[in-house]
Amino acid sequence: MNNSLWKLIGMHLKEFYRDPEILFWTIFLPIATAYILGVAFDDNRRHIQKIAIVRESVSENSITEWQQKATSLSARETFEFSVLSGEEAMLRLRRGRTALVLQSDNKGNVVAVFDPGNRESSSTYLALTSLLSSEEKIPIQAITQKGHRYIDFLIPGLIAMGVMNSILWGVGYSIIEFRMKKLLRRLHATPMSRLNFFLSYFVVRNLVTLFEALILLVFGYFSFKHMIQGDFLSLFLFFLAGNFAFSGIALLISSRAGNTRIGNGIINAVTMPMLVLSGIFFSYLNFPESVIPLLEKLPLAVFADGLRMIMNEGADISIVAGKAVYLVAIGLASYLAGLKIFRWN
Amino acid sequence: MIENRLVSQPVLEIKELHKSFRNLKALNGVDLTVHKGEYVALLGPNGAGKTTLLEIVEGIQKPDKGFIHLFGTTWHENQKELRHKVGLSFQDTRFVDRLTVMETILLFSSFYKVPKKKAVEVLEKVKLTEKANAFVPSLSGGQRQRLALAIALVHSPEILLLDEPTTGLDPHARRDLWHILDQLRKDGLTLILTTHYMEEAEYLCQRIVILYQGKILADGAMDQLLSSHAAEQVIEFQLIDDLAPPESLEKLKGFKELYFEQRTHKWVLKVDSHFSTLKKFLSKVGQDNLRLLETRKMNLDDLFISMTGRHLSE
Numbered sequence: 001m002n003n004s005l006w007k008l009i010g011m012h013l014k015e016f017y018r019d020p021e022i023l024f025w026t027i028f029l030p031i032a033t034a035y036i037l038g039v040a041f042d043d044n045r046r047h048i049q050k051i052a053i054v055r056e057s058v059s060e061n062s063i064t065e066w067q068q069k070a071t072s073l074s075a076r077e078t079f080e081f082s083v084l085s086g087e088e089a090m091l092r093l094r095r096g097r098t099a100l101v102l103q104s105d106n107k108g109n110v111v112a113v114f115d116p117g118n119r120e121s122s123s124t125y126l127a128l129t130s131l132l133s134s135e136e137k138i139p140i141q142a143i144t145q146k147g148h149r150y151i152d153f154l155i156p157g158l159i160a161m162g163v164m165n166s167i168l169w170g171v172g173y174s175i176i177e178f179r180m181k182k183l184l185r186r187l188h189a190t191p192m193s194r195l196n197f198f199l200s201y202f203v204v205r206n207l208v209t210l211f212e213a214l215i216l217l218v219f220g221y222f223s224f225k226h227m228i229q230g231d232f233l234s235l236f237l238f239f240l241a242g243n244f245a246f247s248g249i250a251l252l253i254s255s256r257a258g259n260t261r262i263g264n265g266i267i268n269a270v271t272m273p274m275l276v277l278s279g280i281f282f283s284y285l286n287f288p289e290s291v292i293p294l295l296e297k298l299p300l301a302v303f304a305d306g307l308r309m310i311m312n313e314g315a316d317i318s319i320v321a322g323k324a325v326y327l328v329a330i331g332l333a334s335y336l337a338g339l340k341i342f343r344w345n
Numbered sequence: 346m347i348e349n350r351l352v353s354q355p356v357l358e359i360k361e362l363h364k365s366f367r368n369l370k371a372l373n374g375v376d377l378t379v380h381k382g383e384y385v386a387l388l389g390p391n392g393a394g395k396t397t398l399l400e401i402v403e404g405i406q407k408p409d410k411g412f413i414h415l416f417g418t419t420w421h422e423n424q425k426e427l428r429h430k431v432g433l434s435f436q437d438t439r440f441v442d443r444l445t446v447m448e449t450i451l452l453f454s455s456f457y458k459v460p461k462k463k464a465v466e467v468l469e470k471v472k473l474t475e476k477a478n479a480f481v482p483s484l485s486g487g488q489r490q491r492l493a494l495a496i497a498l499v500h501s502p503e504i505l506l507l508d509e510p511t512t513g514l515d516p517h518a519r520r521d522l523w524h525i526l527d528q529l530r531k532d533g534l535t536l537i538l539t540t541h542y543m544e545e546a547e548y549l550c551q552r553i554v555i556l557y558q559g560k561i562l563a564d565g566a567m568d569q570l571l572s573s574h575a576a577e578q579v580i581e582f583q584l585i586d587d588l589a590p591p592e593s594l595e596k597l598k599g600f601k602e603l604y605f606e607q608r609t610h611k612w613v614l615k616v617d618s619h620f621s622t623l624k625k626f627l628s629k630v631g632q633d634n635l636r637l638l639e640t641r642k643m644n645l646d647d648l649f650i651s652m653t654g655r656h657l658s659e
């Protein structure tokens with residue numbers, strides 16, 4: 001084999017291992033992601049199918065009967081039954097906290113309520129019915145009511161994901177690129193206000209994400225008759241809070257990286273796990289009970305959950321105020337931390 | 346001028362400046378005082394510390410120790426004021442690809458709150474008016490340097506600090522830039538530039554500072570520097586059949602130095618005056634053995650070689 005090929009191969013390898021940051025992001029990150037996903041989807045061990053039973057729809061006797069059945073089924077450790085009020089059960093279904101709801105219809109027969117468009121619900125339904133004898137078959141009552149379907153769960157999540165991606169790539173990557181081109185230090189050698197510099201990113205990104213969100217909403221409306229239950233002002237304010245959080249995070253993660261390859265790694269390292277863990281496509285409640293309190297606090301999860309509450313449940317800003325404040329606080333803390341360690345050189 | 350120097354406070358005053366990167370001494374005790382209206386060239390080979398010195402003056406890097414005052418104040422005390430008084434261009438900066446020349450200059454002028462009229466004037470000054478609507482990546486090297494200069498000038502600074510403004514330009518583009526910088530002199534501007542070209546230093550600057558391994562080796566006007574080193578004249582020659590010159594050359598009157606220059610394949614003989622030595626030189630070498638003979642005045646590079654054994658632009 002010729003020498004220059006070896007030299008070229010050597011060059012690429014050196015580029016790689018002499019940049020320990022890249023090494024970290026490219027080797028450590030996939031392992032971490034694989035582990036996390038493995039935990040989430042480990043069907044045999046951990047994946048619990050959550051089923052809600054509506055209390056009002058069954059008599060005292062049948063509740064006991066259901067509970068017995070539930071326990072006998074739960075012995076297989078794949079189902080978790082909870083007996084709830086009808087309202088609570090539907091709320092959980094809407095938020096993805098339960099895969100399906102069992103209740104009796106007006107004739108007194110048990111039906112399974114869920115959106116057949118939701119894969120997770122469908123698979124839970126299949127798993128459940130496969131355990132029952134054929135005469136016990138539970139008919140499906142498909143959810144058609146707006147705000148309750150899988151698509152209603154999905155669209156706010158997609159909006160939140162769009163905001164995260166758009167801002168982390170749009171702001172974070174751009175700052176790192178400016179640093180690499182030495183433009184950042186040139187700007188810093190002028191009396192340019194730092195606040196204006198970062199504010200300009202925030203303003204532009206807000207416009208972009210707003211536009212992206214509108215496209216999704218229009219698409220959702222025409223294709224699925226997805227409608228916003230809450231008011232637009234609340235939605236807008238909460239949206240801003242989410243934008244603010246991710247702008248701060250973008251500044252923090254781009255505060256030191258000196259080249260775009262490292263930037264790529266860092267941004268992926270932040271966005272990928274959040275995408276997987278924050279309940280965008282499926283509820284994060286599938287993860288082990290012990291980590292759920294942490295997952296609930298991921299900025300993307302808070303943002304998506306809040307958007308769902310406004311868009312699907314008609315919550316107004318006062319109801320999601322806690323989440324909004326949390327997002328603003330995350331944004332502010334990241335911004336200040338990022339500014340403190342920011343490298344203009 | 347002399348009186349003025351005595352009464353007026355210097356624009357830049359540096360004493361015993363040190364800067365290290367790990368165990369590498371980039372600046373090793375630099376003293377430099379520059380007065381208003383002076384054009385100073387910082388010359389030195391790669392790694393001499395030119396950029397480091399300039400960036401410390403620009404407030405971009407911090408010295409490890411030493412005294413540095415710019416307009417009687419420091420970056421620490423008066424960052425804002427100094428930013429308005431200093432115009433600069435770095436050794437290499439890329440601007441925003443998706444902006445035109447005009448948009449770029451307007452962006453920078455907004456940081457100094459300078460009206461658009463001024464930006465247009467500056468473009469005129471650096472002869473980029475025709476390129477106002479061109480995108481930055483489409484500019485030639487020379488045009489790009491002029492854009493960098495325009496940005497450095499947009500707020501009418503009192504001192505201009507340029508790091509290798511003409512490196513990589515062809516001689517024509519280099520001369521264009523010299524003329525522009527020459528024109529600025531009448532505004533009372535103070536200029537410090539770094540360069541590898543002694544012609545540039547000689548053309549533009551009445552004062553030349555030679556930096557080598559983080560120290561100032563020489564500082565003064567060109568004539569002063571050359572005459573301070575006694576040798577004034579250089580005889581360059583080539584011999585047929587790769588002959589070595591006779592050792593007796595060292596006994597010539599006014600002999601200073603003799604060495605073989607690899608780059609040009611010439612022997613270089615430095616003497617006090619070639620008028621008095623040329624005849625003796627010819628008789629010692631033997632006219633028939635000469636393939637080539639040139640005489641010239643000593644230049645900065647010769648001076649630098651005799652001080653360090655290296656060329657200025659290596």
Ligand SMILES: Nc1ncnc2c1ncn2[C@@H]1O[C@H](COP(=O)(O)OP(=O)(O)OP(=O)(O)O)[C@@H](O)[C@H]1O
Nearest residue numbers: 366369371389390391392393394395396397398436
């Ligand atoms: N950030 C840095 N980290 C480590 N070493 C540095 C750094 N900046 C400069 N140096 C070293 O300091 C010395 C002086 O560098 P400097 O850039 O000032 O030289 P220069 O005279 O501008 O050279 P050139 O003509 O090549 O631009 C060099 O040896 C260089 O390697």
Ligand SMILES: [Mg+2]
Nearest residue numbers: 395396397436
């Ligand atoms: Mg340099």
